[in-house]
Amino acid sequence: MTITNQYLTHNRPYTKRSRTDAIAMHWVANPGTSAAANRNYFQNTSTEVSANYIIGLVGEVICCIPDNEVSWCTNQANGYTVSIECCHPDWTGRFNDATYKSMVELIASLCKKYGLHPLKGGVIRHFDVTGKNCPKWFVPKSKGGSDTEDTQHWHKFLADVAAQMGQGTAATKPSGSAATTKLRYDWKQGQRVQLYKEKTQLFANESATTPAGYLPKGTYYIYDGKCCRNGRYRVTTKAEYCGKMPAGKYVTGYVSVDNFREV
Numbered sequence: 001m002t003i004t005n006q007y008l009t010h011n012r013p014y015t016k017r018s019r020t021d022a023i024a025m026h027w028v029a030n031p032g033t034s035a036a037a038n039r040n041y042f043q044n045t046s047t048e049v050s051a052n053y054i055i056g057l058v059g060e061v062i063c064c065i066p067d068n069e070v071s072w073c074t075n076q077a078n079g080y081t082v083s084i085e086c087c088h089p090d091w092t093g094r095f096n097d098a099t100y101k102s103m104v105e106l107i108a109s110l111c112k113k114y115g116l117h118p119l120k121g122g123v124i125r126h127f128d129v130t131g132k133n134c135p136k137w138f139v140p141k142s143k144g145g146s147d148t149e150d151t152q153h154w155h156k157f158l159a160d161v162a163a164q165m166g167q168g169t170a171a172t173k174p175s176g177s178a179a180t181t182k183l184r185y186d187w188k189q190g191q192r193v194q195l196y197k198e199k200t201q202l203f204a205n206e207s208a209t210t211p212a213g214y215l216p217k218g219t220y221y222i223y224d225g226k227c228c229r230n231g232r233y234r235v236t237t238k239a240e241y242c243g244k245m246p247a248g249k250y251v252t253g254y255v256s257v258d259n260f261r262e263v
């Protein structure tokens, strides 16, 4: 990832932020346009709009406003966020591989710089601030976006950023296994998985930070195939429990995908 500094002289308040609580993600909502084209739009428009970074369709990154300064992108959150605009090929808002790769790398490096954790609120969507359909690929369909109802695109992105930082669950690799084991986020209901660690952290819900207990090594089953927040899946001990209601009675708990091995 190469970052080119092409600082704006217009739509730039030249205000240093006193705090940085999150990185805010956006889509440009203008399919097929480049990072340079969007940067030039900010420089020339009479609308008060700008961003700290724009990531283009070939993975190019333009810094429009230094990341310690305020940009006009995320409404009431401008004073405490670094804003990132991302280009996309079409109206689905899906990011291509080159853009996505730079997104993961840039956000991971900014999280490190500002001491933010992507899985603990350190990376947010414009949608989280105002409810706007932005970035569309990370907003659920019921809100006008292109993500699943449980926002699998968004959670995968956050997990990928965490993994890139070496903080994510992907950083923990089992002894003796290949370092290249790729995390999967496409587990299906009823699928058998092996928990390979002697003790696997078990969470009571998708966002708890302290484990409710530990599961012993062994074979478990994916309860419903929904990838929850923080890359967690609900697991259960018997195949016939999968999908069975009430969930509270049949789910053993939430486990992060980095603990799974295929059986």
Ligand SMILES: [Zn+2]
Pocket: 025, 026, 027, 073, 126, 132, 134, 135
């Ligand atoms: Zn936005």
